Amino acid sequence: MSDEAFIRIDRVSKHFGNVRAVDNVSLEISQGEFFALLGPSGCGKTTLLRMIAGFDTPTHGEIFIDGQPMADVPPNHRPTNMVFQSYAVFPHLTVRQNVGYGLRRERLASEEEARRIDEALELVHLTGYDARKPNQLSGGQRQRVALARALIKRPKVLLLDEPLAALDKKLREEMQMELRALQRSVGITFVFVTHDQEEAFALSDRVAVMFDGRVAQTDTPRRLYDYPASTRVAGFIGQMNFFDAIETGRQNGSVTLDVGPLGRIEVPAKDVPEGVPFKVAARPELITFSTLPENSHALKAKARLRGHAFLGDRSQFIFDVDGLARPIIAMTSLDDEASMPKDGAELWIGIPRDWINVLPE
Amino acid sequence: MSASGFMTENRPLKAYALLIIVYLYAPILILLAFSFNNSIFIAFPFKGLTLKWYWALTGNSQLHQALWNSLVVGVIAALVSTILATLAAKAVTRYRMPGRNAMVSLVSLPMLMPEVILGIALLVFLLSIDIKLSLATIIIGHIIICTPYALVTMISRFQGYDPAYEEASLDLGETALSTFWRVTLPLVWPGVVSSLLLTFLISFDDFVVTFFLTGTEQTLPIFMWSQLRFSDRLPAMLALGSLIIVVSTVLLILVEWLRRRGEGATATP
């Protein structure tokens, strides 16, 4: 990451009446980065994107692109272009007219304009579709038109609002790969909004997770998954088991936590948030189970298998532990049906030392 | 939908619907039939077919003047009210400024009050500022009664498509004005056409408000009202009425067809 942020969002808020859609958000995005805004619906991610594009004006704070303040720049003069969630491919124009729409302002010679349109169509593999009308295109093709139409403007930043939400699952996966390759080849900064964690992870270099108008955490996908900043982030990104814990002692920079029926662990004091409630957390795929207790495991307990579900590439197991309010979920990729435990079986579950997180609520 | 199964046919209801159609159409068909009757009396028995009542219309210069006035008033009222409504519909559907519901309610008032009262209110206003009644006052009155209908038509058209189209155009570098010409207008065009036709027909047909605002120049309905008192002129009026009904029905079917076609073309799947 370069030192100089390419897009700088500085303490930006947006109020709609009494609702704070975006609440004091600061973010820095580098040049050439593929950046995701991830969050549940209503978290303010789309509003933030629309403020970068210029369709909404921040109530407070300021947005800089390439060092320039954007406050007084209307959308048609910003170095950004957008791919809309509905694609907004003009229904009364052909594919070619749609792609060339934004070139009118640039007053190019007609051969130059034609060359640019051909290039853009080629970039999104739509050569030969020039004369089609949008209602003769599939959803995926409409999206390519929207992409070509935005990229032909050679924006400094491409904004994408839920770019894949309107596509079916198989097409979505294909387009993920294609978008990623496209971004690499054009080298433009991409900022996109999604509610789908897998999509955010598959596409982006960094992800900002948003809840209730605020950014909860900004990090690479791997670090977000392994080191979530709070129970809420952890719960939103994949599955997570949470356990209540009580601090029972503190000495020499380490803290002892009592995790109820699972036993006690010692963790470095710096890992335990101070002054706020916290929980101990572990990902389902890191929970092991066997007929005998594993001594090396920091936390362990006797558990009864309540049920299991076969999910194809992996299986999910649900355990009850006496004294725990909620069941524990474990995930394995066991493929040997014979070694599968039977429902109702009494087993030992354990969590290895290194894979335990202590997260603030 | 499959032809058989749950709630697909109801013969008594269908028979009732046909009966109502007969009730609705009978008076109009009677008018049409008697406009070809070779008798000055609109009564049975039929005296034979004739086109002379239609021929009589061709030589009536008063009628021609009234028809011309109606066309002028109708075209101006339709154009002005549709332009006003298009701008206003864009404002209420795309910008959330305070007071827009109050403004829409004020403009829609003519749909919510008896026409006689609207007519006298406009008359009292015009008299109080010493404006002489003329075709111009009729045009103002017609713009006022046509605009609510134009507004309803245009608002539903604006609501019928995604505002992202206009945002996309701005995003691609166009100004607000060029976006209006390149994106908004083509998308709302079917609405504009049906609003023009609808408001023209409303203006062309209006009697009550016109009745109060008419000076010496008559529109067609005012002319007809004056003629209906003379029994010897009734057959010619039947011929005129038949022509108006047939022509305006054709126009209305055109409107409906355009509207449906417009909805089909820009519906986003």
Add this chain to the structure above:
Amino acid sequence: MAITSVRDIPAPSGSRLSAAAPRRKQRLIPRDWISGYGLMLPVMLICGVALAFAMISTVLASFWTQEGYKLVPGFTLENYREAVSNPLYQLTMARSLAISLTTTALTILLAYPIAYFLAFYAGSRRTLWLILITTPFWTSYLLRVFSWKVILGYNGVINSGLKSLGLISEPLTFLVYNPIAVIITLVHAWLPFAILPLYVSLEKIDRSYLEAATDLGDSARDRFWRIVFPLSVPGVMAASLMIFIPTVGDYVTPQMVGGPDGQMVASSIVELFGRVNDKPLGSALAIVSIVIVTGLSLAYMFLTRRVSERMA
């Protein structure tokens, strides 16, 4: 832009992100409000201003007096006293309400089954039916009313038809120039307009509700009263107001087929502006009628909401 003002709000201390402190800006009037008001301006200048002034002048005139052809400004309640207490106006007003309410009720009763048929049974022919029922009725109001005079008149289609069949020797005089003739004509004129809002509200009802009701054991009759009718109440309300409001003030129909016993309040108002030439009294009578119409409409809306809430 000149209208927008920019003021600086001090950034909170202690939270500096970078060396360049951001200026926090806030517009007094947001940009899109200005665009919105700008686009509303033409319609407000032409229609809004004219309507507002028309209302105001009528209200003012109703407190004035008239000498000869000149209106004399002043303040008197005499016009209202006369409009409310004169038995002639009481009679035409009462008759207007009676005729209009009867017309509204009859029209809804006749229109509902058609709308129901269109919404649930017309199938693929639905558009054809809708065009057939509504299209010709957007035009020629005058002629459609006149056609009833031709049909019901002393020497009209019915009388001459019956006479030429030898069934009667003298014309039936009860057919025309009475409130019944007015009601028949008004129902005919407004029926197509009642069908539309009813159809729209019925058409919106999801068929799966009806299937669910049947699945849960409802008969066709139960299904109608428990599901369809309650959900169509907004349409019934809209349709009744759409008919009630214009028919109370109808002028053409009573003139054509009402006769002396079928005159309504609009005729009185028109006379006051024409032959009688008492514009202040005419204005007062117009305002009294619109107050009554608005009051009844609001009461009706309120009651319908209450009843449909209780049903739900």
